[in-house]
Amino acid sequence: MSEVQRRKYSQEEKNAIFDGEFMPHIDSMYNFGYRLTFDEDDAKDLVQDTYLKAYRFINSFEQGTNAKAWLFRILKNSFINEYRKKSKQPTKVDYQEVETYYNSDDVHYQSTSDLRAESVKDMLGDEISNALNSLAVDFRTVIILCDLEGFTYEEMAKILDIPIGTVRSRLHRARNLLKEKLQGYAQNMGYNTDVDEE
Amino acid sequence: MKENASGERKTQCSDESKCFELLESILDGEMIDSGKEVLKEKLAKCQPCFEHYHLEQAIRDVLKTKCTKQAVPTELADSIRKQIQDIK
């Protein structure tokens, strides 16, 4: 967000922006909150908090720009700054794990699994969802933003306050980790054996 | 390894890291204009690229279609509106 002083919106304009540009994203916001916290009440608090902040700082929102990305950035910051601090059960120490493990943007892109497209297509929603939920929060987040919500790399960079190169590499790693999980499921289910059944 | 699917594609990719990065960007919608031709060429000529592309595409598809959205509690929107009303 730029420091430029913007004109202030009138009460009417504020209402219009809030109802017309902010509220329509409540479903996506709630889902993001839920997939970050795995708790309905926490997700509700996060979303509520985000909307209150959005209203309070509505003058720094530039009409016509991407409201959804703006809201997601607020939610993500609330999650990091407030939720994680007060949470009784912090989402493990994902960040540390992520930083020590994968601290560089230079990824060598490679195929890390023998998983086949056909086995993936046969998987159930629960398996996919569980695999996604099992990823560390940073990895889970980029997948949610990209694949579930359809944000571009550039939007994700703004939401997460990281360079585009990091978005790209984190996404690649996230999907590789996801594939490892899915491959585990596939093996258990016998999906990846090449059987011809009709 | 399935052999019948490979046809005339080469079985080794000459620059897997670059190719896969490119394919993933294309799938993520990052190279809308320039991507199509490159993609066509890669998929026609290189088996590892072909397989990687289809696996990555399948992953994105199932994520999009099978990670169902959590139903939003009905009272949430009302409760937000009420609180906004209070600070207006």
Ligand SMILES: [Zn+2]
């Ligand atoms: Zn190739």
